[in-house]
Amino acid sequence: xxxxxxxxxxxxxxxxxALAEDLAALPVEQWSEQWSTPSLCAGLxxxxxxxxxxxxxxxxxxxWFAGALRNRFDFDANVAQRLAKRLxxxxxxxxxxxxAVRTSRTxxxxxxxxMLGEIIVHGEDIRRPLGIEHAYPAxxxxxxxxxxxxxxxxxxxxxxxxxxxxxxxxxxxxxxDGPEVAGTTIALVMALTGRDDYLAELIGxxxxxxxxx
Numbered sequence: 001x002x003x004x005x006x007x008x009x010x011x012x013x014x015x016x017x018a019l020a021e022d023l024a025a026l027p028v029e030q031w032s033e034q035w036s037t038p039s040l041c042a043g044l045x046x047x048x049x050x051x052x053x054x055x056x057x058x059x060x061x062x063x064w065f066a067g068a069l070r071n072r073f074d075f076d077a078n079v080a081q082r083l084a085k086r087l088x089x090x091x092x093x094x095x096x097x098x099x100a101v102r103t104s105r106t107x108x109x110x111x112x113x114x115m116l117g118e119i120i121v122h123g124e125d126i127r128r129p130l131g132i133e134h135a136y137p138a139x140x141x142x143x144x145x146x147x148x149x150x151x152x153x154x155x156x157x158x159x160x161x162x163x164x165x166x167x168x169x170x171x172x173x174x175x176x177d178g179p180e181v182a183g184t185t186i187a188l189v190m191a192l193t194g195r196d197d198y199l200a201e202l203i204g205x206x207x208x209x210x211x212x213x
Contacts, residue, residue: 011116015119015136016119019053022132031091035091040190046126047094050126051087051094056115056118057101058106116143120144136186148192149176155194157194164176164209166188167180167181181204
């Protein structure tokens with residue numbers, strides 16, 4: 001394992017723990033409604049996104065490829081099938097299963113920084129609709145922002161950023177050349193990954209082009 005990977009895993013573990021604590025703190029009497037809330041991840045509820053995170057920390061490359069083959073490389077179908085196995089009997093069971101993988105290093109055949117991106121982006125997919133605020137560590141956000149701005153591996157995020165200058169207003173992240181798009185690092189990360197709710201938090205002469213992609 002490379003030194004960067006060793007650096008990234010503790011950030012992933014910390015973000016998993018923080019998300020679990022935020023969800024556990026929700027009033028139990030409102031769980032039925034809150035866990036059914038649509039997330040920012042299109043088509044999935046808050047509970048389903050959490051189950052997706054559990055699946056991502058549970059299924060090794062062999063399991064992942066087997067699912068992909070079974071679904072003829074329809075990745076949406078593969079995601080749906082894998083997360084369905086992690087929903088459990090109700091919200092409490094979904095949360096229990098997620099907590100059980102807090103320190104898991106199991107992952108699909110993707111870079112470790114992509115796993116950090118998963119917990120940050122999907123964590124925000126869950127938190128924002130529930131009105132939960134979370135202070136993501138600057139270093140973690142900057143790693144993830146740089147990954148998405150430079151790679152289309154997970155999503156066409158680098159394509160969305162091409163020909164533009166992205167600049168964080170709250171940290172050191174900056175990438176690219178061209179008309180500027182500026183905002184908080186988390187807003188840039190979420191917009192890069194297609195969460196258009198965050199476009200209103202961005203400014204700059206490159207914003208119209210960025211938003212059109």
